[in-house]
Amino acid sequence: MTDCLIFLHGHQPYYNEEFIVKEIIWQSYGPLFKSLLDYSKEHQFHINLSLTGSVIQWFERLNNDFLLSALGELIDRGVVELLLSPFYHAPLALTNDGFIKEQFYHHRKMVKEMFGKEMRGLFP
Template sequence: MSSVCLYFNVHQPFLLKSFSSMDIDVRHTYFDMEACKAAIHEKADRCYLPCNKIMTRLINKNRGRFRVRFSISGTTMELLQLYRPDVIDSFRKLVNTGLIEILAAPYYHSLSFLYSRKEFQRQLSKHQKLVKKIFGIHTTIFNNTALLHNNELSKYIAGAGFKGMLCEGNVNPIDPVNMPVPELNLLKKIYALENLVLNSGCEKTIDTWGCLQSLDHFEARESFQSFSNIVTDFEITLIRQSIEKLKKQSALRPVRTPLL
């Protein structure tokens, strides 16, 4: 069976204030820092810290066989530095195990490569410097926003000295727009495997043996690479908590029979 690598995208943007035409030349602060503070606190308490504890436990339990990749946007790192340095410390402890990899990415989780090469280069450089400052590491794998990929980006990333890049799992090696660059390893997202694992994880009564058999089935049916990537947002646990809460609320809500 091929190795499975979990990849988590961690992103919290700066939130904007309500800004009307009447505020022009009157208000000069565009960001709602109170809303940013509340959002990062919620994610830290309900997602980042609990999940990082689970990661630490799995690393200790599996003795080097459990590895994870994180792509943390620059805005997220900024907000964590401002309001939740304890979360930065928890990520730093994970990185120090040597089993957690931090990926390079556009600083603002933007689509800057499609708009301006100069802006893309600026954001990539800014992100690498912040990762180096916080975690003391040099990134070697690149993750573009939404896993977007094309020939120009591959050539640029390879020329920038990166060893690999995450991309969508449906990249066709004979597609003239998405032909792989020999110097760059494309780490593909495997949709079938990802859906299997993530959907199974939602169920409280998961059939572990059945899940393993399904993994073998997918490996036999699909053309798997040595590493199969499962790509998802780190906040997926927070989203599921909200969904479960809504389900419980709707289940408790009395059903009204319409009058005939």
């Protein structure tokens, strides 16, 4: 068997127009989560997924129960490990230290409250 590291990153700015985000969700995040759920029923695999806090907020704001429950199920099954990243996808090299720490804190807190998991990896 060949080992392979799969890493995916997802972000949507908080200021995007709702109709744009809805279209992106139904063309990318929805099919991705459904495919991962379906494939994980017959195969054992693990991916690292970096979802910024703002994209997770979009899932909530749009009341998208499928995305949140599918993501929670994938995390519970051990298929997906969420990675810590700046909440709003701030460029770390250009951001002051206090702001970086605040973004990490809020992202970590959101994931812990929503999915009951601590993030161990980092996507800068």
